[in-house]
Amino acid sequence: MLETLAGALLGIGILFTWAGAIGLLRFPDFHTRLHAAGVTETLGMGAIVAGLMLHAGLGQAALKLLLLGLFLFVTAPIASHALAAAARHGGLRPRAEEAGPSPKR
Amino acid sequence: MILVAALALILSMALVLARALRGPTRYDRILAANILGTKTALLIAVYGFLDGRPDFLDIALAYALINFTGVVAVLKYASLRRSGRRDGPGEA
Numbered sequence: 361m362l363e364t365l366a367g368a369l370l371g372i373g374i375l376f377t378w379a380g381a382i383g384l385l386r387f388p389d390f391h392t393r394l395h396a397a398g399v400t401e402t403l404g405m406g407a408i409v410a411g412l413m414l415h416a417g418l419g420q421a422a423l424k425l426l427l428l429g430l431f432l433f434v435t436a437p438i439a440s441h442a443l444a445a446a447a448r449h450g451g452l453r454p455r456a457e458e459a460g461p462s463p464k465r
Numbered sequence: 466m467i468l469v470a471a472l473a474l475i476l477s478m479a480l481v482l483a484r485a486l487r488g489p490t491r492y493d494r495i496l497a498a499n500i501l502g503t504k505t506a507l508l509i510a511v512y513g514f515l516d517g518r519p520d521f522l523d524i525a526l527a528y529a530l531i532n533f534t535g536v537v538a539v540l541k542y543a544s545l546r547r548s549g550r551r552d553g554p555g556e557a
Contacts, residue, residue, distance in 0.1 A: 381480035384497065393493065447490075
């Protein structure tokens with residue numbers, strides 16, 4: 361029972377990871393690709409780590425997996441933000457701004 | 466099922482590698498490198514389960530740390546030109 365749940369979580373994680381990879385290839389602009397890759401990678405990673413945790417059962421391996429999952433969960437949005445900020449500083453404009461500039465804050 | 470997960474991870478890494486090679490701007494390549502690093506950490510963890518060696522989880526944790534630090538460091542460097550001036554998003 362626990363094994364089928366672990367397998368299902370792994371399957372969901374694989375689907376989200378593939379969706380992110382395909383989105384990374386197909387989206388038209390850097391900022392859209394950033395969004396696709398960041399969101400789906402976090403979700404797919406969470407599902408895969410949860411599936412592996414269920415497979416491992418209670419113990420040290422599950423604790424290490426939890427730490428890995430929490431670390432990636434926290435740092436993936438930070439890396440996405442750093443990428444977007446660096447692209448902004450570098451002058452890369454989002455395609456949506458071709459219609460007109462964003463309002464200044 | 467874990468073997469399927471490992472193979473699927475490798476396949477998705479190939480797709481991301483295509484973006485790393487193609488991506489017109491340098492930020493596309495850095496993004497792809499970040500995603501590849503995260504997937505590598507997951508692949509190491511999954512492979513540890515495949516081989517029955519739970520010590521691989523430590524390696525996966527260490528690699529996740531290295532990947533994050535490396536990406537932030539490269540981003541600091543990426544918007545500068547060789548002369549130290551900031552330049553546009555364009556090539557390489």
